[in-house]
Amino acid sequence: MIFVTGDCHGEFDKFSTKSFPKQKNMTKNDIVIICGDFGAIWDWKGENSIEKYNLKWLDNKNFTTVFVDGNHENFDRLNNDYPIVDFCGGKAHKIRNSIFHLMRGEVFNFEGKKFFAFGGASSHDISAGILYRENFGSDEEFNKTIKLWYNQGKLFRVNHRNWWEEEMPSQEEMDNGLKNLEKVNYKVDYVISHCCPIIRFISDKSYKPDILIKYFENINSKLDFKYWYFGHYHDNKKFFDKYFVLYENIIRII
DSSP: OEEEEOOOTTOOGGGSTTTOGGGGGOOTTSEEEEESOOOSSOOTTOOOHHHHHHHHHHHTSSSEEEEEOOSSSOHHHHTTSSOEEEETTEEEEEEETTEEEEOTTEEEEETTEEEEEEOOOOOOSOTTEEEOGGGSSSHHHHHHHHHHHHHTTOOEEEBTTTBOGGGSOOHHHHHHHHHHHHHTTTBOSEEEESSOSOGGGOSOTTOOOOHHHHHHHHHHHHOBOSEEEEOSSOOOEEETTTEEEOSSOEEEOO
């Protein structure tokens, strides 16, 4: 069995036995896919007690958890603190024995089906900008400004604390995706991402086209696939019978 769902942001109540009773009949051979904003690797100071608890709780579930990254991940830790392993035909970061981060541009084989995984997205809720430590004369001035902006209700992020430029893909990652799609002749069963190639149909117009959206639009124009699942937009909706945005819902696809 394979299930897919949307953003978690470090909160995993939807995977409780009460909310997700089908897990009673699952095993570690069964997979739950999260379409970005996993959020259990977040604290810029390091793995805290809540993260340790959540990761242990998920690891003890009857299923295996896999996820693509969203824009709300700590990329300093995600890309450096966990080993890269071969996993079901592709490259992944091994977070725990049964928790894996699907790296960008990789093709995975789950239950005989091909999955193209590509995480990342551009943060849209940062109208006030990004604060960088190097732009301040002292830690005191930097932290004082952070506190002031929070109190003023500004929409902003702090570099290497709650925002990372790696939320958007590198050229190497995009090239890796194209290379791996060429290997399968641009034919997969499923695409798993955080943002999507059909941004013009998303009702919230605060989401704007960017380099990743254009990359997906290019892939979408020539890729043979059955279904494309994504998160990011905090909705549960189907477009044109083959694109699915997911948030709270957990749906079985295999």
